[in-house]
Amino acid sequence: MRLELGKIYIKDVQFGTKTEVKDGILYVNKEELLKEVSGDERLKSIDVDIVHPGEKVRIIPVKDVIEPRVKVKGNGGIFPGFISKVDTVGSGRTHVLKGAAVVTTGKIVGFQEGIIDMSGEGAKYTPFSKTHNIVFICEPVDKLPQHEHEQAVRMVGLKAAAYLGKAGKEVEPDEVKVFETKPLLEQVKEYPNLPKVVYVYMLQSQGLLHDTYVYGVDAKKIIPTFIYPTEVFDGAIISGNCVSACDKNPTYVHMNHPIIEDLYEKHGKDYNFIGCVITNENVYLADKERSSNYTAKLVEFLGADAAIISEEGFGNPDADLVMNCYKIEEKGIKTVLVTDEYAGRDGSSQSLADSTPRGNAVVTAGNANEVIVLPPMDKVIGHIEAADVIAGGFAGSLRPDGSIEAEIQVITGATSEVGFGYLSAKSY
């Protein structure tokens, strides 16, 4: 499977009379965009705003972030199973409006998290302070159940990203990157002397506000399976995961998966990246046993010498991470784990809820319990009252001047467990 990813660099987003990309500026016809995303009777109103890096703006509570993309050549369309049919994606050519992002907000539950500050201290922790954001503020009809509300907001984001992506269809990209993974036997033959690496891609799948979808299928209902890495770049995996802002993977992160992109960087040089195994993180321990058995079996079957395993979430998924690690290592395959930590304010507490001596190579994406003070902003988009009930905050978190004291877990993407963030370690 070979995918050309054409990146069109977007340096600004503005409302205009026609939705188009001209000289690196994305112009958006607001009326047309709102018409495109409207029609869901479950939503009373939808409004849209545009924010830019460096502005004194806070977006809260963020539900998802999505990148506008369009399929230019090849099978299927963006977001299969939701916006497009379930044709297999990941080959041909896809254009990306790089630098633009759709952000959805919605007060789905009363406790809130998911902050993007476009400037100030908080902006340093989220990659989405660097994108020009088209923000949707969705209001549900009265007494709409949380499931329905989440689903309605999710669809608004996907529709908007697909609509905006189309503006890049005929535009010559500034950069084209080619990613290719061949069918297994061919891929193995291509670099016979290099170690074969599989990425074990764990998907949050516990229930309401904790779900992920693969080609439209609820990930808690899958058994682990193989996926070509390029399928992910076309939106084959999307997020319905709204809880734990710092370490959930928004759809944008799935589409720009940094572990997959990095694995491609050294593919054919240092190792042979032969593909991804997706697996879930269910609540039932028997499901965990089944999924981790299946994952280990698949990784072995693919002939991997090593596996990189990332988890999504805290607590319950730590058990899946440890089971995957242990069972894959038992088969003589080396593993590297990627996670974040809840290690207390000083970082000295136990970081994960589970452990194994086999987990001897672990990359951390940061400590979500670190405390930060977010300065007041001139403008708050979304639901300003949400700032008072931030799940990762303290009683009295929202100060009279509009500043917020909270743990970095409230910031979207702060401790991304696939490393889509800015935190790093320094040694002295």
Add this chain to the structure above:
Amino acid sequence: MKENALIITNNDLVSKILNSGKYKIIFVNGTLMDVLIKVRDYIHKGHKLLTHPLMGSVKPNETPYKTVLISEKNYEYVDIQSLMYIENSIEVSQNLIRNRQPRNWPDKVLEDFKIIDFDLINNAINN
């Protein structure tokens, strides 16, 4: 095949909706930590853990509600894996609560915490 389950919970929404006679429910009139400790008591009596005690990304120092499924049957031995999970979960919860005390949430927020806890356990039962 999934084992017959006992539900240990302090979430009245769970006890209300799942109280159809299909499951035995042990309602704990107490905190999230009280639920975890009750679960540990049962594990010591030979019951096995069926769901992860730290399900959900809402942290133990955020939500006051917790529901855990254990086997209805009590075996003649203590299941070491169940014991490890519950002990680790208690330790992690204590650390988080020590780090930052749970807040007094408004009723609307408490209702939402109950719904999340219910939905996750309901999904586990019906998946």
